[in-house]
Amino acid sequence: MMQGRFLLMAALGVHALGVHAGATGKPAGRSRSDTPAVLNKEKAPLIAETIAGALKSGSSTQELARGSAADRPNFLFILVDDQAPFDFKTYNPKSTLHAPNIDRLASEGVVFDAAHQMGSFSGAVCSPSRHMIMSGRSLWHVQSGKLPEDLPAHTMGAVFNAAGYDTMRTCKTGNTYPDANRQFKVVRDAVKRGFRDEDGSPWHARQVLDYLKQRETEKDRAPFLIFFGFSHPHDVRDGKPELLARYGAVNHRDSKSLPPAHPKQPLLPINYLPAHPFDNTHMNVRDEVAVSGVWKHRDERTIRNEVGRQFACSENIDIQIGRVLKKLEAMGELDNTYIIYTSDHGIAIGRHGLQGKQNLYEHTFRVPFIVKGPGVKRGLRVTGNIYLLDVLATLCDLAGIERPETCEGMSFRPVLEGNRETVRDVLYGAYCGGAKPGIRCVKKGDWKLIRYERSGKQGVDFSVTQLFNLAENPDELLKEHHDPAVIALTGITPKRNQVNLADDPKYAGKLKEMEALLLSEMRRHHDPYRFSNQPKE
Numbered sequence: 140m141m142q143g144r145f146l147l148m149a150a151l152g153v154h155a156l157g158v159h160a161g162a163t164g165k166p167a168g169r170s171r172s173d174t175p176a177v178l179n180k181e182k183a184p185l186i187a188e189t190i191a192g193a194l195k196s197g198s199s200t201q202e203l204a205r206g207s208a209a210d211r212p213n214f215l216f217i218l219v220d221d222q223a224p225f226d227f228k229t230y231n232p233k234s235t236l237h238a239p240n241i242d243r244l245a246s247e248g249v250v251f252d253a254a255h256q257m258g259s260f261s262g263a264v265c266s267p268s269r270h271m272i273m274s275g276r277s278l279w280h281v282q283s284g285k286l287p288e289d290l291p292a293h294t295m296g297a298v299f300n301a302a303g304y305d306t307m308r309t310c311k312t313g314n315t316y317p318d319a320n321r322q323f324k325v326v327r328d329a330v331k332r333g334f335r336d337e338d339g340s341p342w343h344a345r346q347v348l349d350y351l352k353q354r355e356t357e358k359d360r361a362p363f364l365i366f367f368g369f370s371h372p373h374d375v376r377d378g379k380p381e382l383l384a385r386y387g388a389v390n391h392r393d394s395k396s397l398p399p400a401h402p403k404q405p406l407l408p409i410n411y412l413p414a415h416p417f418d419n420t421h422m423n424v425r426d427e428v429a430v431s432g433v434w435k436h437r438d439e440r441t442i443r444n445e446v447g448r449q450f451a452c453s454e455n456i457d458i459q460i461g462r463v464l465k466k467l468e469a470m471g472e473l474d475n476t477y478i479i480y481t482s483d484h485g486i487a488i489g490r491h492g493l494q495g496k497q498n499l500y501e502h503t504f505r506v507p508f509i510v511k512g513p514g515v516k517r518g519l520r521v522t523g524n525i526y527l528l529d530v531l532a533t534l535c536d537l538a539g540i541e542r543p544e545t546c547e548g549m550s551f552r553p554v555l556e557g558n559r560e561t562v563r564d565v566l567y568g569a570y571c572g573g574a575k576p577g578i579r580c581v582k583k584g585d586w587k588l589i590r591y592e593r594s595g596k597q598g599v600d601f602s603v604t605q606l607f608n609l610a611e612n613p614d615e616l617l618k619e620h621h622d623p624a625v626i627a628l629t630g631i632t633p634k635r636n637q638v639n640l641a642d643d644p645k646y647a648g649k650l651k652e653m654e655a656l657l658l659s660e661m662r663r664h665h666d667p668y669r670f671s672n673q674p675k676e
Contacts, residue, residue: 211303211362212513213476214534215463218272218366219456220265220311220373221496222482224254224507225408226453235405236450237385238457240464241509244480248511249555251523253582255504255566256484257664262424262572264496265314265373268483268527273319275531275546278569279665293543295531296322299364302540305354309346310368323366325350331370334377334390340369340452344459351466364534367463371452374430378451385454388447391432398432398444405446407629410502410614412492413437417603419498420593421573426495433494439628442489449488477512477537481527491615499568499580499589500615512537516557524561525551567660574600576668581657585610588641588653592670599671606641606650 224230227238229245230252256268257278270281273294279285291297296306296319307325320326327346333339347367354363377390387401414437415422428435433445460480467473485503487493496503506527532548533555535541542550553559564583571577574593581588585608592602607615616637619625626632640646658673660666669675 211539212537213362213472214299214364214538215467215476215478216364216366216530216534217460217478217480218310218368219453219482220368220370221484221486222372222449222453222507223485223488223490223502224505225502226449227507229509230507233406235386237454240457240461241480244478244509244511247517248478248509248515249519249521251508251510251521251525251554253522253524253561253566254481254506254508254527255525255568256506256527257567258499258504258569259484259497260569260571262421262426262497263314264484264570264572266316269315270319271526271528272483272530273316275528275542275548277526277528277547277664279667280547287545290545291318291322293545294319294322295364295366295534296320296324298531298535298540298543299538300324302538303361304538305359305361305363306366307347307350307363308366308368309343310366311370311373328368329370332373332375332377334379339377339379340371340455340459343367343369344462347463348466351463351470355470362538367460369456369459371456372449374432376432376445376448376452378448379455382451382454383448386447386450388444388451390448391441391444394434397436397438397440400440400443401447403447404443405450407439407442408446408488408490408502409629409631410491410500410616410620411442411489411629412617412619412625413628415492416617416619417591418593418601419493420571420577420591421497424495424497424573426497427493430494433488437489437492437494446488449486475513477510477515477534479530480507480509481530482506483527491617497570497572499570499578501587501609501613504568504580510555512555515555519557521554522561523551523554524563524566525549525554526566529562565656565660567657567664569661569664569666571668576670579657579661579666579670581653581660582609583653583656586649586653587615588650588657590654590657590670594671602671604641604650604654605639606646606653608636608640612637 226234226236228234228236228242229250257271259267260282261267267278267281271278274281274290296308299306300322306323308320308323309327311330312328313330320328329342331339331342336342347365378388383389385403386405387403389398391398432448433441464473467476484496485505486496487498487503490502491500508525526548529548529551531546532542532550533552536550536552549562551562554562566582568580569577576592576594579590587607587609589605593600616633618638620633641650
């Protein structure tokens with residue numbers, strides 16, 4: 140009987156002497172020895188029946204454990220750094236980015252049109268974003284001082300380790316979540332943003348390929364979770380010469396001159412502006428003034444060259460993804476592997492006259508998000524309304540693992556399987572790495588509100604409100620986009636209603652509704668700040 144009990148638990152990928160806190164009623168995560176996850180209870184009877192039959196046939200414990208593991212799905216979670224969804228043809232048909240492997244994932248899987256990162260309380264937006272991805276916690280619950288002491292034991296790597304998975308990661312170092320990163324069994328992290336293979340994206344791919352080769356050599360059949368991260372296309376965007384040539388770009392390094400113009404360079408973004416029309420509360424952040432190749436320049440030549448560099452780095456990432464997918468296919472693992480492609484946040488690069496990620500326009504608040512895998516609807520396009528913090532809950536759901544109690548995210552598995560269009564109706568975003576209270580946004584249906592405010596010693600220094608109907612104005616165009624000089628540069632002539640509607644009396648009711656919704660979301664997410672037109676609590 141005892142042997143059968145241990146055999147069952149081994150096949151389920153559960154520690155024989157560890158019990159998930161949710162099953163005992165005790166608080167989760169008291170110590171590192173607690174088991175933060177178990178197999179979904181719904182699957183236990185089926186596996187128990189399989190094991191019972193196998194025991195009668197004389198199968199060994201090792202054979203049973205290997206067989207059960209081989210039937211469980213693998214995960215390849217691909218995370219890039221600083222990439223807007225509109226870089227890709229699947230989100231922007233006019234894009235010239237050559238990314239055949241990612242385009243193929245999109246055609247064979249599910250594309251999310253409303254995937255978001257919740258924001259940041261720091262100019263280093265990467266850090267809270269990656270804390271949210273790894274832990275499944277919301278923005279104001281990943282601040283220093285708000286993290287449970289034992290949280291690393293309930294993050295992605297630890298959860299899948301406890302469920303019997305082999306876990307491996309490669310990604311950048313810095314502005315991340317080191318305590319969670321260390322939970323993976325194999326960690327090969329380094330910052331690689333050079334144009335040579337040993338200093339750039341191919342290095343990250345090599346770590347994954349070496350790991351897969353080792354699994355082959357050792358005949359390792361345990362299911363795997365691979366966190367396949369890249370340091371690019373985050374600046375410095377040093378692209379390989381042959382890829383830069385495709386986009387007419389150069390690795391420009393002289394802040395006192397402009398890069399050369401070239402007809403192959405990508406066109407200016409649809410919502411390009413030569414300057415942001417007002418102080419967005421953090422205009423002096425490093426990304427807006429000190430990015431090599433751009434600095435404070437927002438002229439056509441600089442932006443088109445920098446977008447070309449972004450595309451060269453992104454194409455290199457696509458090439459490396461193709462190498463790994465080819466290896467998985469050769470190993471016979473591809474069909475049983477969920478592949479998730481996304482970025483830690485979006486990026487501006489000339490959109491709205493901004494350069495960085497310290498804003499809440501759609502190009503930065505949203506992220507590309509594509510999923511392919513067993514049971515995932517092929518060629519499906521969905522709204523989704525997901526956050527990156529939903530990833531952990533979803534991976535657990537797909538693996539049949541009970542998610543840790545510290546995780547606040549929602550599983551979007553029903554969306555992947557075509558059973559739902561969205562997982563939530565309202566989306567909230569915050570940025571306050573500069574002035575306070577900073578920037579907030581809220582989205583519901585076609586409508587989006589963005590609020591900016593800087594408070595000083597004498598009260599409110601300034602405040603700006605933007606209201607957009609995203610169905611009619613998806614690029615959040617402003618009155619400045621109607622300037623003939625801007626139209627001459629972009630070739631885009633906006634429609635009359637493609638402006639900020641906050642000051643239009645016709646939309647006073649909608650403005651009031653969205654302001655009330657923003658306050659409700661700020662309260663619900665424990666936002667510690669309030670705007671001057673909101674009650675002090």
